[in-house]
Amino acid sequence: MMKVDHIGIATRQLDEALTIWRDALGLEIDSTEEVTDQGVRVAMMPIGESHIELLEPLNENSPVGKFLEKRGPGIHHVAIRVADIHAALAQLKEKGTRLIDETPRLGAGGCLVAFIHPSSSNGVLLELVQRQ
Numbered sequence: 641m642m643k644v645d646h647i648g649i650a651t652r653q654l655d656e657a658l659t660i661w662r663d664a665l666g667l668e669i670d671s672t673e674e675v676t677d678q679g680v681r682v683a684m685m686p687i688g689e690s691h692i693e694l695l696e697p698l699n700e701n702s703p704v705g706k707f708l709e710k711r712g713p714g715i716h717h718v719a720i721r722v723a724d725i726h727a728a729l730a731q732l733k734e735k736g737t738r739l740i741d742e743t744p745r746l747g748a749g750g751c752l753v754a755f756i757h758p759s760s761s762n763g764v765l766l767e768l769v770q771r772q
C-alpha cells in the first residue's frame with residue numbers, strides 16, 4: 641500500500657508560490673505550519689490522494705535554505721507513504737541504502753518521517769512518511 645504522499649517544493653516565499661498553486665491552478669491549502677526542527681514553514685495542498693508540500697525556509701542555514709541557495713526554487717523531495725516506517729527503514733538499511741535518518745522523527749502534521757540520501761536514490765531526496 642505505498643503511495644506518493646506528497647511532493648515537496650522549495651520556494652523562497654509561500655505567498656509567491658501560492659500565486660501559481662492556489663490562485664492559478666485552484667488548489668486549496670489544507671494546513672500551514674512551522675516545523676522548527678527542520679527550519680521550515682510548510683503549506684500542504686491536497687491534489688487527488690496526494691499533496692503538494694510548499695516549503696519556505698525559516699532561515700538560510702536550514703536544509704531548504706541551503707537547497708535554495710545552491711539550486712534555486714524547485715522540487716526538493718518526493719515523499720512515499722508507508723504503513724510501517726520502522727520496517728521500511730530496516731529493509732532499506734539491509735539493502736545498503738544510505739539513510740539520512742536511521743530512526744524516524746516527527747514531521748509536518750504529526751507524521752513520522754525519515755529521509756533517504758539522494759546519493760542512494762538517483763539524485764532524488766526521498767522521504768518516508770507514516771501517517772498516524
Ligand code: ZN
Nearest residue numbers: 648693719767
Ligand atoms: Zn515532505
